[in-house]
Amino acid sequence: MTVTAARDARREARKAMRKVAAPVAVLTVSHEGRVHGTTVSTLVGVSPTELIIGVSLRSGSLLGGLAVAAGRFTVNLLSGGQGGLARWFADRDRPQGPAQFAGVPWTSAGGDGAPLIDGALAHLECRLVRSIPVADHELLLGEVVDAVAGTGDPLFSFAGDLCAGALRTVPGSGDGTRNSNHRNPMEGTTR
Numbered sequence: 001m002t003v004t005a006a007r008d009a010r011r012e013a014r015k016a017m018r019k020v021a022a023p024v025a026v027l028t029v030s031h032e033g034r035v036h037g038t039t040v041s042t043l044v045g046v047s048p049t050e051l052i053i054g055v056s057l058r059s060g061s062l063l064g065g066l067a068v069a070a071g072r073f074t075v076n077l078l079s080g081g082q083g084g085l086a087r088w089f090a091d092r093d094r095p096q097g098p099a100q101f102a103g104v105p106w107t108s109a110g111g112d113g114a115p116l117i118d119g120a121l122a123h124l125e126c127r128l129v130r131s132i133p134v135a136d137h138e139l140l141l142g143e144v145v146d147a148v149a150g151t152g153d154p155l156f157s158f159a160g161d162l163c164a165g166a167l168r169t170v171p172g173s174g175d176g177t178r179n180s181n182h183r184n185p186m187e188g189t190t191r
C-alpha cells in the first residue's frame with residue numbers, strides 16, 4: 001500500500017468511527033479534597049452480570065489520574081437537555097477544582113462525595129477494578145457499586161455532533177431484541 005493509500009484508509013477509518021452513536025456522560029471524582037469532572041463518550045457495558053463498565057480516557061487526563069488515586073469514579077449519564085454540560089466539562093478553559101461545578105446543581109455521592117449531577121439520566125458509582133494502557137489512552141474498568149436510573153431521553157455523540165431527542169423503538173423489538181423467534185431479517189428495516 002502506498003503512503004497516500006494508507007493515509008486515505010486511516011481517514012476513512014476515522015470517518016467510519018464517527019458513525020458510532022455513543023452515549024455522553026460526565027465522569028466525576030473526588031479525592032482528598034480535589035474534585036474534577038470530564039466529558040466522555042466512550043462508555044461501554046463490559047459485563048452486565050458482573051456489573052463491570054469500561055471507559056477510555058486520554059493518557060495523562062486529570063480525571064484518569066484522580067480516579068486511579070481514589071480507586072473510584074462516578075458516571076453521570078447525561079440526558080438530552082444537558083448538551084451544555086457536555087461542552088462545559090470538555091472545555092480546557094473551564095476553572096479547575098470545585099469552581100467548575102459552580103452553577104451546576106449536584107449532590108454528593110455516598111461513597112466518596114463525587115458530584116452526582118442533577119437531571120442526569122443515570123448515576124453509576126464505580127470501584128476502579130483495573131486501569132489498562134491502550135495506545136495513547138487508558139481504559140478504566142469499574143465495578144458499579146451503587147446506581148440510580150432515571151427517566152428521559154439520552155444525549156448522544158454522533159458524527160461529531162451532540163444529538164438529543166426521543167428515540168424510536170423499532171417495531172417488533174422491545175424485550176425480544178435477543179430472542180431468535182423472528183423469521184424476517186428485514187422486519188423493522190426502513191429506508
Ligand SMILES: Cc1cc2nc3c(=O)[nH]c(=O)nc-3n(C[C@H](O)[C@H](O)[C@H](O)COP(=O)(O)O)c2cc1C
Binds near residue numbers: 041043060061063087
Ligand atoms: C462529546 C465529547 C466526548 C468526549 N469523550 C472523551 C472520551 O471518551 N475520552 C477522553 O479522554 N476525552 C473525551 N473528550 C474530551 C475531554 O472531555 C476533554 O479533553 C477534557 O477536558 C480532558 O479531560 P481532563 O480534564 O480530565 O484532563 C470528549 C469531549 C466531548 C465534547
